[in-house]
Amino acid sequence: MFKELNPLLHSELRLAVMSVLLSVESADFVYLREQTGATAGNLSVQLDKLQKAGYITIEKGFKGKMPRTTCAITQDGVAAFEEYVAALRSYIGKGI
Amino acid sequence: MFKELNPLLHSELRLAVMSVLLSVESADFVYLREQTGATAGNLSVQLDKLQKAGYITIEKGFKGKMPRTTCAITQDGVAAFEEYVAALRSYIGKGI
């Protein structure tokens, strides 16, 4: 009847992050914070979870002298997102 | 950019309950438990929250000698569900 909703994606902030990363090749921490409106602390924690799940990659480097964290979605991430959307359909119908 | 996801509806079980109630005039506790696969305890708690939010009505009566709890979605509930679905679109795109 109802498909399971991947709990890693069924989170407002993590879903927003994935949504942003789907539409760009990569995005840095600050951009993600701006786009999602999240606090830095919350974003840091949620990015970590997405990385541990293998849904995104996180690269740390420097832009000039300033630290810079760059994120990108992985193939697994894309697949998980698509599955999540498909699962949602079982709750929502085609009305979305 | 991203619309807020009503936290009362952004819960797997509560969303499933609302989804069931949208498609029927009313449903009793046992039917909801069967359709959602939830434990009775969890269902009891979540129904309470939906009722307190005004999204469903809960009527307690008897079928013969056995207690019977009947639930139905309210107009507010329908509206909230539709808004939730609309908000989801901002994360999901038209891909759903």
Next chain:
DNA sequence: ATAAAGTAGTTTATAATATAAACCAAATAT
């Protein structure tokens, strides 16, 4: 008639999650 098992739930304790506040290190501005 009584005991055992089942039904329909509620309450409560615990685990998981989300979130913000507090913190840190380095860079830049005054």
Next chain:
DNA sequence: ATATTTGGTTTATATTATAAACTACTTTAT
């Protein structure tokens, strides 16, 4: 020099979800 800003992380707290334990009653078996 020191104050402020930037780019984060860590950690403490509040919220949420969930199952386990319980209540109250009914049905069935003995």
